[in-house]
Amino acid sequence: MTDAGFVITAWTLTAVVLIAYVAMLFLRIRRGERSLDSPDPRR
Amino acid sequence: MEVTGERPERSPDRSRDELLGRTTRRVVAVASIVSLIVLAVFGLWVAPPDAVQGDAQRIMYLHVPAAWIALYVAFGVTALASALYLWKRTRSMVWDRLAGASAEVGVVFTALTLVLGSLWGRPVWGVWWAWDARLVTTAVLFFLYLGYLALRRIPGDPDSCAKRNAIAALIAFVDVPIVHFSVDWWRTLHQKATVFNPALNPHIHGVMALTLWIGVLAFSISYVYLLDRRYRLAVLDEGREEREIEQAIAERTRPRQTAKVGAS
Numbered sequence: 001m002t003d004a005g006f007v008i009t010a011w012t013l014t015a016v017v018l019i020a021y022v023a024m025l026f027l028r029i030r031r032g033e034r035s036l037d038s039p040d041p042r043r
Numbered sequence: 044m045e046v047t048g049e050r051p052e053r054s055p056d057r058s059r060d061e062l063l064g065r066t067t068r069r070v071v072a073v074a075s076i077v078s079l080i081v082l083a084v085f086g087l088w089v090a091p092p093d094a095v096q097g098d099a100q101r102i103m104y105l106h107v108p109a110a111w112i113a114l115y116v117a118f119g120v121t122a123l124a125s126a127l128y129l130w131k132r133t134r135s136m137v138w139d140r141l142a143g144a145s146a147e148v149g150v151v152f153t154a155l156t157l158v159l160g161s162l163w164g165r166p167v168w169g170v171w172w173a174w175d176a177r178l179v180t181t182a183v184l185f186f187l188y189l190g191y192l193a194l195r196r197i198p199g200d201p202d203s204c205a206k207r208n209a210i211a212a213l214i215a216f217v218d219v220p221i222v223h224f225s226v227d228w229w230r231t232l233h234q235k236a237t238v239f240n241p242a243l244n245p246h247i248h249g250v251m252a253l254t255l256w257i258g259v260l261a262f263s264i265s266y267v268y269l270l271d272r273r274y275r276l277a278v279l280d281e282g283r284e285e286r287e288i289e290q291a292i293a294e295r296t297r298p299r300q301t302a303k304v305g306a307s
Contacts, residue, residue, distance in 0.1 A: 003098040003166050010102045010162045014155060018265065021151055025272040032279030
């Protein structure tokens, strides 16, 4: 792999990790806030 | 174990459910996205290639900010919040939640630091990994905080758990100065401190320095946003667990009361 290949891999990986982490937090928070209104907390 | 209707005592919760207000959070989110885009433009196009390392050096604009925010900010906040929890005058579950939230974000940034360092090391050093003091102490730090996060998941009395977590966080933080000074204490393949060197004389100039500081700013803002969201999730998780316990207690006490009524 060339230097440019390593650089592109590094920047892409960082973007993917940050986006995936934000998405995971967003989905879990949304599910948690929805369950506040639910009578059964296990849902 | 007998199930009674009493709940374990919990330290006072002197806070709201979120760290940032809605408007502030939106501003931070937008600032985070904009600063990361500016970082990409500067890091990939505006900053010149390094005279020795060529384009591979562009990984530094991610690797160094990720390491700084993880070590000095995220794990620093975890240690500070843990100390505030252990101090009786400031004891509050807010600090326990904040410590856990910051540690998780710190672990994500430390994982990024290790992987980005590996991607930088391959073209520059010729190897993906070396048993170098800086690399090993950083890997140890990563596993220490992974262990801390695992410890937080062990159930128990909330106050005892929070105390245990706080002590573990302070023990884990001992590795942070070891990571920082590892390049001075041992002969390492990893370069010595460029900016925070003992003479505080940064050996980086011009557009490269500017790009590095844009990276630090972008990662700092992103950290604030992620910390706020992770804290919110911790509040929601605690609420769900409390409701589940209350429901379990209600389910176990209901038939007993009914049986007593039937017997009399």
